[in-house]
Amino acid sequence: MTAPMLSIEDLRVSFRTDDGLLQAVRGVNLSVDAGEVVSVVGESGSGKSVTALAVLGLHPAQRSEITGRINWQGEDLLAASPDRLRQIRGGEIAMVFQDPLTALNPVHTVGRQIIEAVRAHRDVSRAAAKARAVEMLGLVGIPQPQRRVDMYPHEFSGGMRQRAMIAMALSCDPKLVIADEPTTALDVTVQAQVLELLVASTHELGSAVMLITHDLGVVAGLADRVAVMYAGRVVETSSTDEVFAEPAHPYTIGLLDSLPRVDTDVEEELRPIGGQPPSMLSPPPGCAFHPRCPFASAERGCMTELPELDARPHAAACWRRDELASLREAVTA
Amino acid sequence: MTLLEPHMTPSADDSLLVAGPGRSLAQDAWRRFKRNKLAMFGLVLVVFLLIVAIVGPFVVQDPTKFSKTVFREPPTRQHLFGVDHRGADVLANVVYGIRLSLFIGILATILETFIGIFIGAVAGWFGGMADTLSMRLVDIMLGIPYIILAYAFITVLGRGVLAVVLTLALTAWLQTARTVRAGFLQAKELEYVEAARALGVKSWRIMWRHILPNEFQPVIVLVAVGVGGAILAEAALSFLGVGIQPPAPSLGRMIADAQSHFASAPYLLLFPGLAIVVTVLGFLLVGDGLRDALDVKDV
Numbered sequence: 001m002t003a004p005m006l007s008i009e010d011l012r013v014s015f016r017t018d019d020g021l022l023q024a025v026r027g028v029n030l031s032v033d034a035g036e037v038v039s040v041v042g043e044s045g046s047g048k049s050v051t052a053l054a055v056l057g058l059h060p061a062q063r064s065e066i067t068g069r070i071n072w073q074g075e076d077l078l079a080a081s082p083d084r085l086r087q088i089r090g091g092e093i094a095m096v097f098q099d100p101l102t103a104l105n106p107v108h109t110v111g112r113q114i115i116e117a118v119r120a121h122r123d124v125s126r127a128a129a130k131a132r133a134v135e136m137l138g139l140v141g142i143p144q145p146q147r148r149v150d151m152y153p154h155e156f157s158g159g160m161r162q163r164a165m166i167a168m169a170l171s172c173d174p175k176l177v178i179a180d181e182p183t184t185a186l187d188v189t190v191q192a193q194v195l196e197l198l199v200a201s202t203h204e205l206g207s208a209v210m211l212i213t214h215d216l217g218v219v220a221g222l223a224d225r226v227a228v229m230y231a232g233r234v235v236e237t238s239s240t241d242e243v244f245a246e247p248a249h250p251y252t253i254g255l256l257d258s259l260p261r262v263d264t265d266v267e268e269e270l271r272p273i274g275g276q277p278p279s280m281l282s283p284p285p286g287c288a289f290h291p292r293c294p295f296a297s298a299e300r301g302c303m304t305e306l307p308e309l310d311a312r313p314h315a316a317a318c319w320r321r322d323e324l325a326s327l328r329e330a331v332t333a
Numbered sequence: 334m335t336l337l338e339p340h341m342t343p344s345a346d347d348s349l350l351v352a353g354p355g356r357s358l359a360q361d362a363w364r365r366f367k368r369n370k371l372a373m374f375g376l377v378l379v380v381f382l383l384i385v386a387i388v389g390p391f392v393v394q395d396p397t398k399f400s401k402t403v404f405r406e407p408p409t410r411q412h413l414f415g416v417d418h419r420g421a422d423v424l425a426n427v428v429y430g431i432r433l434s435l436f437i438g439i440l441a442t443i444l445e446t447f448i449g450i451f452i453g454a455v456a457g458w459f460g461g462m463a464d465t466l467s468m469r470l471v472d473i474m475l476g477i478p479y480i481i482l483a484y485a486f487i488t489v490l491g492r493g494v495l496a497v498v499l500t501l502a503l504t505a506w507l508q509t510a511r512t513v514r515a516g517f518l519q520a521k522e523l524e525y526v527e528a529a530r531a532l533g534v535k536s537w538r539i540m541w542r543h544i545l546p547n548e549f550q551p552v553i554v555l556v557a558v559g560v561g562g563a564i565l566a567e568a569a570l571s572f573l574g575v576g577i578q579p580p581a582p583s584l585g586r587m588i589a590d591a592q593s594h595f596a597s598a599p600y601l602l603l604f605p606g607l608a609i610v611v612t613v614l615g616f617l618l619v620g621d622g623l624r625d626a627l628d629v630k631d632v
Contacts, residue, residue, distance in 0.1 A: 056531055062461070090533035097531075102524040107546040116542075117532040168532065 003074070004031035005208060006055070006093075006176060011068035013050050013059065022280050024050040026232035027068070029309060032176060032208050037199055039211045039219040039240070041255070042229035043277050048212045051229075052178045054078075056093060057085045073175075091121040093176045094169035096198070099185040100161035104153040110137075111149035114168045121172045136167035139201055159190035166198055170205055177202050178210045183218070195222060216255050220244060228252050231278055231288035238314035248316035248324065250293045287319065295320050295327050365626040372622020378615030386435050389428035396425035396582050405598045414604040417587075418594055423601065427608050429582035434612060437494065437577075438564035441501035445563070446556055448502060449509025450545070456510065457517025458540050468514070471507045479504065480569055487570060492578050497570060501563045509555050516548030550627040554620055561616030568609050584609050 013025040025047040032038045040048045053059055055070055057077060070077040072088065080088070089095075097103035105113060114133035115126065122129070130149065137145035140163040153161055162182060169177050179198060183191040195211075199222050202209050211223060219226055219240060227237040228251060236249040247253045254273035275292035278284050286303045290296040296303065300319040307317040320327065366372055399420040406416040414423035456464040474482060483504050490496040520526060521544065529539050570576030571585030579586070584605040591601035 058527060058530060086533045086535065088533070089531050095528070095531040097524055097528050099524060103528040105525040105529070105543050105547070108543075116529075116534060116538075120533045120535070165528075 003071070005034045005073055006210075007031040007069075007071045008051065008055070009069040009071065011051060011054060011070065012066070013047070013054050014065045015059075016063055016065070017281075020281050021065075023283060024232055024280055025054070026283070028229070028232070028234055030227055030234060030237070032210055034175065035203075035206055035208050036225065037202075037209045037211060037223045038225045038227065039213060039223035040227050040229060041213055041216055041219055043214055045277050045280065046229040047232040047280075048214075048229055049180050050232075052095070052180055052210065052212055055178065056089050056095060057082075058089075087121070090117055090169075090174070091172050092174055093178060094172065094174035096162075096165050096169045096177060096179040096182045098181040100158065100165045101153070101185065103165060104161060106153055109150050109152055110156065110164045111151075114149075114164075114171050117168050118171050132171060133167070136171050137164065139170070139204070140164070140167045140197055142167070158186050159194055162186055162190075162194050163197065166194075166201065170201060170207065173205055174207055176208045176210060178212070180212045181214065182211075184214075191218075217259055228255070231283055232280060233288065233317065234309060235289065235318070236314075236316040237309070242314050246314070248314060248321050249289075249318050250295050250324065251289050252316075253324070253328065254292075287317070295324065362623075362626040366622050369622045369625060371618050372625070375615045375618025375620075375622060378611055379619055382431055382435060382612055382615060385428055386432040389432060393425040393428045394422045396421060396429045397580050398422075405594065405601070407598070407600055415598070415600045417590070417601050418598070423587075423604055426582045426587055427584065427604050430584040430587060430605060431608055431612060433494070433577065433582060434564045434567060434584055434609075435560075437498055437501070437567050438560045438612075438616075441498045441505065441563045441567075442556055442559040444498065444502035445505040445559060446509055446552065449506035449555075450513050450552065452506065453510035453513025453515075454517055454540055454545065457514035458521060458536070458544070464514070467510065471510055474504070475507055479566070480573075483566060483570060484573070484575060487575050492575070494577065494581065497567055497576050500570070501566055505559060505563060505566075509552060509559075512551045512555060513545075513548060516551065517544055520544040520547055553627065554624045557616055557620035557623055561613040561620065564616070565609070565613050 008028055008030040011025055011028040011030075012023070015022045015024060024045075028047065028051050030038075030040070030051070040051070042048050050059075054066055055072075055077065057080070059066065066078060068078070072093070075084075077085070077088070104110065108116075111130060111133045114136060115129040118124065118129040118132050119126070124132075134145045134149050137148055142148050142160055142163055148156075148160075153164075156164060162185075166177075166182075177198075182198060183194050186194060195218060198211075199209060211219070213219060223240045225237065226240050226243045227234045228243070228249065229235065230251045236243065236247065236252050238248075243252060244256070247256055251273070254271075257271045258273060260270060273292055278288055278291065284291055284303075286301065286305055287293070287296070287307050290302045293302065297320065298304075301307075302319050305319070307319050309315045309317045310321070318324070366376075402420075405418050406412060408415045412422050412424065414427060417423055417426070452467050456467045477485075483500055486500040486503055487496055490499050517540075526539060526543060529543055530536075534543075567576055568583070568585035568588070571583040572589045574586070574589065576585055577583035587605040588602060588609075591598070591605070594601055
């Protein structure tokens with residue numbers, strides 16, 4: 001097996017705050033292969049976005065402590081020079097942000113912003129960059145791209161703005177696109193459309209996607225692989241099909257149970273996960289999920305020892321993983 | 334944000350949505366400015382003064398030509414503003430004084446604005462030591478009464494028009510720097526700045542091309558108000574005798590000279606004084622109008 005394009009090893013990110021050290025990410029292992037769609041799922045505060053921003057080196061150095069390794073095609077990004085990082089950002093790894101309204105600069109036309117991205121990485125003329133901008137806007141399905149390219153963000157609708165952001169991210173042929181909840185700020189009617197477009201257009205260009213979301217439903221049809229994050233760690237990761245068919249972590253089970261499904265009975269109620277995500281200023285000892293876990297057991301060490309992500313292809317970090325199937329039956333029975 | 338049109342709602346198919354020509358922010362602001370009577374009055378004053386400054390010298394007499402026979406004469410048809418104690422035409426001196434005042438005020442404000450933007454942007458964007466040092470300097474300079482500060486600067490810089498311009502510029506950038514810094518502090522946390530960084534845009538470019546245009550509105554207001562302030566400060570320095578030196582005409586010095594003749598020739602004080610008031614008032618009203626038209630709250 002060749003080494004993955006991006007592999008994150010034991011990434012830890014902490015922020016110094018007035019209340020103490022906030023451990024946002026506590027030892028994340030994650031990899032993305034070329035052309036693959038990997039989804040990172042978790043609640044707010046589980047460290048998804050922090051992991052993504054760390055890959056691009058966008059955390060302010062004064063306030064954060066970052067350790068571990070981020071291997072990008074054999075290069076450690078955490079040790080990369082600022083100049084090298086700037087080349088990688090946009091050029092090799094691009095990012096699509098959550099809210100296209102605030103991520104586009106209101107004083108510049110959409111075209112000018114794409115041209116800027118192109119010219120930050122390629123030594124091309126303004127006219128060539130503009131042609132590229134028009135081409136990309138066309139690729140993401142914006143009608144009349146020649147006219148639209150000279151319009152301002154406020155003249156675009158929400159869905160079109162996010163398409164423009166995707167066009168901008170793809171404009172330099174990045175090998176990886178990190179999309180941080182790209183549809184959260186959008187109207188529900190266009191969410192699916194934009195997501196499909198994101199995956200289809202990256203596929204056309206051969207780019208890999210790291211899709212960050214809190215919505216497992218979003219993941220189902222689009223991602224090749226899923227990594228579920230909880231309290232700053234990856235608690236389960238495998239192919240999308242396996243995670244949906246045989247979830248191997250109580251948190252994933254909880255997430256799936258809280259989703260409405262086509263095959264559930266109308267009478268049946270959705271089961272939310274009880275409790276609150278833990279404070280990352282003082283995460284609970286042992287498995288961070290134990291205060292909310294219906295299966296937590298002191299004898300198994302859930303309260304005292306941190307379970308590692310086991311080495312199986314379908315990896316999960318749970319002390320009672322092998323008993324989960326029978327435990328679940330006991331609960332539902 | 335006033336830039337956003339509320340009727341723009343997301344829709345699945347935008348091909349039907351044909352955007353009209355739209356009104357730019359500048360057009361919007363001009364429309365609001367026009368409705369403001371006081372601001373328009375200020376603008377009329379400013380335009381009038383600019384015309385006086387440009388055309389005036391072709392109309393009035395030579396301000397340095399002294400009459401050998403007429404001294405301290407009240408306004409007549411020949412000398413509309415009277416003749417001063419030296420035998421010079423007051424109208425000519427006032428016109429040339431306005432001309433020089435505007436020149437100094439505008440030039441000093443342009444310089445001051447560049448200094449303020451640069452220091453404020455660097456302090457706000459880079460933070461840390463650059464921020465602490467420059468903002469403490471601002472605090473210290475703001476702690477000294479303005480006229481004493483300006484007096485100290487001009488004592489070092491010497492005399493003449495250039496020294497006055499530099500003094501005004503070097504003492505007036507404080508407010509601009511503070512305002513620009515505040516704007517940068519806010520803007521650097523915004524997503525479009527992070528998005529630009531994530532696309533590999535250089536810091537320097539983000540500062541000037543992305544943040545500055547978004548934070549420029551309060552600076553425009555400060556420029557208009559600043560010209561008025563600079564003209565007033567120049568008059569004050571010249572009044573104190575450290576500003577514009579003879580033979581260059583100065584409204585401030587005319588007032589100083591007229592003081593001793595106030596009882597017998599009040600018109601010598603009246604006309605240059607009125608010129609200063611009208612000039613400063615014009616710029617302040619325009620500044621106020623711009624503040625409302627651009628919807629700037631924090632200046």
